[in-house]
Amino acid sequence: QQQVKQSPQSLIVQKGGISIINCAYENTAFDYFPWYQQFPGKGPALLIAIRPDVSEKKEGRFTISFNKSAKQFSLHIMDSQPGDSATYFCAASKTRNAGNMLTFGGGTRLMVKP
Amino acid sequence: GAGVSQTPSNKVTEKGKYVELRCDPISGHTALYWYRQSLGQGPEFLIYFQGTGAADDSGLPNDRFFAVRPEGSVSTLKIQRTERGDSAVYLCASSLKGTASSYNEQFFGPGTRLTVL
Numbered sequence: 001q002q003q004v005k006q007s008p009q010s011l012i013v014q015k016g017g018i019s020i021i022n023c024a025y026e027n028t029a030f031d032y033f034p035w036y037q038q039f040p041g042k043g044p045a046l047l048i049a050i051r052p053d054v055s056e057k058k059e060g061r062f063t064i065s066f067n068k069s070a071k072q073f074s075l076h077i078m079d080s081q082p083g084d085s086a087t088y089f090c091a092a093s094k095t096r097n098a099g100n101m102l103t104f105g106g107g108t109r110l111m112v113k114p
Numbered sequence: 115g116a117g118v119s120q121t122p123s124n125k126v127t128e129k130g131k132y133v134e135l136r137c138d139p140i141s142g143h144t145a146l147y148w149y150r151q152s153l154g155q156g157p158e159f160l161i162y163f164q165g166t167g168a169a170d171d172s173g174l175p176n177d178r179f180f181a182v183r184p185e186g187s188v189s190t191l192k193i194q195r196t197e198r199g200d201s202a203v204y205l206c207a208s209s210l211k212g213t214a215s216s217y218n219e220q221f222f223g224p225g226t227r228l229t230v231l
Contacts (some may be wrong), residue, residue: 006156032217043118043205043222044157051217089156093217097162097169099145100209100217104156 003027004092006105013112019077021108023090026071030092032100035064035075038087038107047088048075080112116140118223120206126229127196135191135226139208146189147220148181149205157205163189164211196230203227 006023013019025033034049050057050064050073057064063076077084088108093100119138127133139146144165149157159173163183171181178196183189193200207220 004156034217034219041224043207043224045222046219049217049219091156095217098164098211099147099162099169100220101147101159101162101170101173102149102157102220103159107154107156 003103004090004105006090006108008108009106010109011111013080013110015080015082015112015114017080017112019075019080019084019110019112021075021088021090021110022072023074023105024070024072025092025103027092027094027103028071029094030103031095032093033064033066033073034091034093034102035062036089036091036104038089044089077110080110082112082114085110085112118206118208118221120204120223120226122226123224124227124229126231128231129196129198131196131230133193133196133228135193135204135228137189137191137206137208137223139187139189139206140221141187142210143208143221144186144211145209145218145220146183147207147209148189148191149207149222151203151205151225153202160191160204193228196228198230201228201230 036044038044066073090105091102146163148160151157162170203225207222209218
C-alpha cells in the first residue's frame, strides 16, 4: 500500500518559472509533512516542512500548500533556477516512540532549463 | 560541524555473502534511522533507534536484516545471505530525540550503495 503518492515523476521548467509538485496521503494519523531535496550521490536534505494545522508555509522561494480535507499537499518553487535541478521527495511522518519515521513519496525529478 | 557519515560509500558483494554497513551520526543525536532507497524510488524506512535500543524495526523486510547500536552512537546494519534484490542505496539519518508534540529534522548521510551480483 503506497501511503504517499507523488506527481509528476518528472518536470521540466524554464528558468524563472514556477515548479509545482503534488502529493496525496492516505493515513490521517500523519502529523508532519516535510519536503526533501536530493542531488545525485547525496542524501536527502530537508527543504521545508508543515504541520496539518497550517494551510500554507513559505520560506524564500519555496511554499507548501496543505489541504487537510483533501489529504493533499504541494510544493511550489517560485522563480525556479538551474541550481534547483534535483529530485524532490514529499514525505509524511507520525510521531511514535519519540521518533518520526518518514514515509516518502516516489520522487519528482526537476530540471530547470537556463 | 561534521554531518552524518556512512562507510563504505560503495559495496559490491556476491549473492549469499554477509555485509555490514556503518553509520556515524551527528554527535549528540540520540535518534538514528536506517532507510533503503531503490533506484528511482523514495527512501523506505527500515529501523529506528532511540539511544541503544531499536524502538521500531517494523520496516525490516525479513530476518536477514539486523541492526545494532551498542553504545548509542555508531550503528551497523547487517545483511545476511544477500540477494540481488537487496541492491539499493542504504541511507542513515540522525536527529535529536523527538517528543509527542515536536518533530526534529532528520539529517541524512550520503548513503552506501550496495550492489549484490
